[in-house]
Amino acid sequence: MQIHTDFRELCRSHGLAMTHQRQVIYDMLVVMPGHPSPEEVFDRVRKKLPSISLATVYKTIHTFIESGILREVSPHHGSLRVDDNIRPHHHLVCTTCKSITDVDDSVFEPLRFKHRLPQGFKFERFAVDILGLCPQCAAKADKRHKAQ
């Protein structure tokens, strides 16, 4: 499923040091179904590496995310956010500052299924995040880029 079969190579190509812990965490990650939380990863990695600490799992996952080896499922974990907008709409989400702005659902063509959903899933609605840089963060990134 992954392009890199060799973890050592994967680390090198992303500028990361290769450690035993990282190897075991990564191997576990790609094998666990359903998008595990750090705690779940820790519980399983622990069985192979009894002395590992939860802090290391967190740090490693963040390192993987920053280097692009992994993604987080959603930019919205962290805190409950309230939506009082009852009209159909989607969210413009800044990947840097995490700000959320509404856009009307007419910004794009209605979503149309091409295939059936997996058997037994009872569809309710879509929630679409349009990820990118908000005007403020885009401007800052631009400046930083020019300065270099």
Added chain:
Amino acid sequence: MQIHTDFRELCRSHGLAMTHQRQVIYDMLVVMPGHPSPEEVFDRVRKKLPSISLATVYKTIHTFIESGILREVSPHHGSLRVDDNIRPHHHLVCTTCKSITDVDDSVFEPLRFKHRLPQGFKFERFAVDILGLCPQCAAKADKRHKAQ
């Protein structure tokens, strides 16, 4: 923007008791832009209602969500979830048990913008959640429904 202008009526139609705290929280909520967190709501409500407690704000927001007056922006707050799938895909999310399953992005026609995004927003990618009931939760809900 809201259909109900009268909060007392809104409560009645959702089977909720009307209290001063709920009124102030609700008024604040619809006025605050950018999908505030409970803490942010608390900070502002406090200025009008100095004796209110954070716990009440949390309880009230949950009450509003359960009764359908509000929604949460995302079903994914709470804990970091890791995604090792580098292929374009979307997520089937169960609104009851919060389980997440991947579906290939070919389940529906590619998203096509109809209008431009707001000026200055630098688009990166979409993240689509397909919300509904997973097979297990759908089956349970069905049983419960028949039992009544």
Added chain:
DNA sequence: CTAGATGCAAACAGTTTGCGTCACT
């Protein structure tokens, strides 16, 4: 040899809970 990774414990942030009191219906 040295920068950076690990493990531990303590600190934090966000959220929930138990319980006595108070207020809507």
Added chain:
DNA sequence: AGTGACGCAAACTGTTTGCATCTAG
């Protein structure tokens, strides 16, 4: 009058940090 809402403090869960030690490059 009775059910449920409120306020407070304490408990909990998920996450981060500081620091001493160890290890990959």
